[in-house]
Amino acid sequence: MSTPLCIFDTTLRDGTQGEGISLTAEDKVKIALKLDALGIHYIEGGNPGSNSKDIEFFKRVREMKLQAKLTAFGSTRRKNIACEQDVNLKHLIESGAQAATLVGKTWDFHVHTALQTTLEENLAMIYESLAFVNRGGMEALFDAEHFFDGYKANPEYALAALQKAKEAGAAWIVLCDTNGGTLPNEIAEIVSRVVSVIDAPIGIHTHNDCELAVANSLAAVTAGARHIQGTINGYGERCGNANLCSILPTLQLKMGYSCVSDDQLKMLTNVARYVGEIANVHLPVNQPYVGNAAFAHKGGIHVSAIMKDSKTYEHISPDLVGNKQRVLVSELAGQSNILSKAQEMGLDMQSDGLKSREVIDRIKELEHQGYLFEGADASLELLLRDAAGGAKQVFTVDSFKINVEKSSGTLNTEAIMKITVGGEQVYTVAEGNGPVNALDNALRKALVQFYPGIRDVHLTDYKVRVLDEKDATAAKVRVLIESTDFKDTWSTVGVSSNVIEASWEALVDSIRYALLSMVKDEIPSGGRREELGLINH
Known part of the structure; x- marks a missing residue:
């Protein structure tokens, strides 16, 4: 039996903080429905205390009976006031969401510099805010902001903040690499330490400033984290968040963990591209698992091998994540590329090696003139159909x-x-x-x-x-x-x-x-x- 993990998506909140990304309430509803179908366990919809768009989203989506837990985002109470007087905390309760994620400080430097309060007051803010949300009937999650930087600077205080979250009844204590500067070996070591001393469910939330968000998330899971936060396509502030489109299949297909059903995992490519379209952000062709080139083959040696067995140059079967194998034809193409493309179109060129060689020579000549068939599959197909003979002009x-x-x-x-x-x-x-x-x-x-x-x-x-x-x-x-x-x-x-x-x-x-x-x-x-x-x- 594979070990179950909890997947938390924050595309609709943290993802929208990425440069150039802006989603309407309608956009967010559409994406939430896609995420729910994918089998995501928590969908963080936004901050109902920050803008009317998020308020509208929560009002609309809470009536849709999602399988996922709809989650609202906020922060611990402001310093030196009671939770009952904090407008943002009251908006969380009124949102109708099943769960609330509260972000709080765990780095003493941030407590002094950003909050400009005492270490003791910050611990009180964490405890009282989480307890307030719990009393309001919501499941409380604690995002330990800047935890890894805080731990490296003052481990005793960072752990004390986590302990307060546990005492307040946090369902998950999520360790955040907010600046994205921690390395995988540090993540593994620190998460292991936390798991050994904090008797509570631990999660991970990483940013991609060192191109390590996915690696850091996987390292945290190996060290004992059982709740992973990220976004579709890695959208997020600065360099982005951990990319769930890479994390999900790696956890499930490579590491033996249970995240979603096999049928839901096959929806991954569709969801990634759908969210990209809604966000109006072009999906990188070389994005792992879901990119258009993730299972594309160009070199003649590669194509010859995959025609015998796709495992020769594919680490998984593309259909497991809803993607498909593609054979590219260019000036680097060999006869195997042409035969594979012809076979894909139902054309028989196997019996005429001379014809396939003529097609290769013609393609190379055209590419020398400036044509590019890698990004123009339709033009390539028309050229091959004409070469196969019997074409009729419409x-x-x-x-x-x-x-x-x-x-x-x-x-x-x-x-x-x-x-x-x-x-x-x-x-x-x-x-x-x-x-x-x-x-x-x-x-x-x-x-x-x-x-x-x-x-x-x-x-x-x-x-x-x-x-x-x-x-x-x-x-x-x-x-x-x-x-x-x-x-x-x-x-x-x-x-x-x-x-x-x-x-x-x-x-x-x-x-x-x-x-x-x-x-x-x-x-x-x-x-x-x-x-x-x-x-x-």
Whole structure:
């Protein structure tokens, strides 16, 4: 039987203190529901005494009957007043949350410098505040702020603060590495000492200022901590908090602890990306376990090996955390990469080694020109489908024209386009807030009467990179376009010394890829215009 651990998420409180992160009450409700489905035991929603947004969140979410314990955050009472007179403590009781986390000082330096009170008064603040919350019917947790710095400076006082929290009835005493400067060996040694002298459940809360928050959390668990605090994707103040997306699977899959069910762990990648979208923070592609590149393979030797057995270059099976294996194709690709991608798409290239070698050579040539297929899987798939033969052109673009006019301070852009679909010519005119948007609108306007599903396709991201800075405005550029149809997301690439042409190339690939699921017959690559004769203008 694996040892159970308690997972405490503070994305909605500590995570929102990260630079550039701001969540509405509605955002916080959505994330709380995702965290609850993931099996998180405590969800800290914010400080109901600090702002109206958090008050609204607690009011809305307490009626949703979460499986997790909804937790409110606050601090010990202000110095030299009674708990009954402390407005913030009263807001905690009124929040309707099941639990309350109270942060208190354990470093004598902070007591003197930040609180400007006596060591004795600080101990009284800790005891009385936790006891007050308990009397109010809430489960009380104590966040021992700056504990590790405090212990190293004055171990007797730091431990005395923990003892007061225990006497007050704290359900968990959480040791905080608030400045994020403690090393794993120090964490292990100090947590072991605390566990041996404080007869109470111990937790850990670490920050990532030395890139050690995850390692420090794991070290604390090994030393006896049974409650782990962190945030999704490691969001938090300064360099962030301990990343639960790394801690959860490591504890469960590597160290034999029980945190959530196997089915809930499979939701991890989805939750990480969902929270990233809500927070409007791009998920690093190389983030362990949940990143898009966490199980991506590029080198030909690697791909050849994983096709035989994925354990050769994967430390866990990606599906255990809801992620998936990806094979990248680039100038470093070998034949195994091409065969793997073809197999993934249901294309048979195994029997024709010459064809796969020709595809590799072509990809290397295109990447030399500036194309990048690692970040443009859809363009790569179209290229491979065309190489496999039997592709049918769904439409051809005969010509297009762009008119840009500035009048009375307003810039107007219009695209005029002629395309052929199934032998029928269609003329369209569309406006946009720029040349690319106008072309996008015109193309989809022409196609929607034949393929109504195109109206659900839209661009979600558009990136331009200059490849030859020394050529200034005449430089070659690479355009990457990300598109979605509300079910799937895909990326395409275009390269040219003309930014509109590069954008157009990526846009055509995007539309052609979308049509793969809308037509029965396979369609051709739109990526290499000149070779395929798809565009004449």
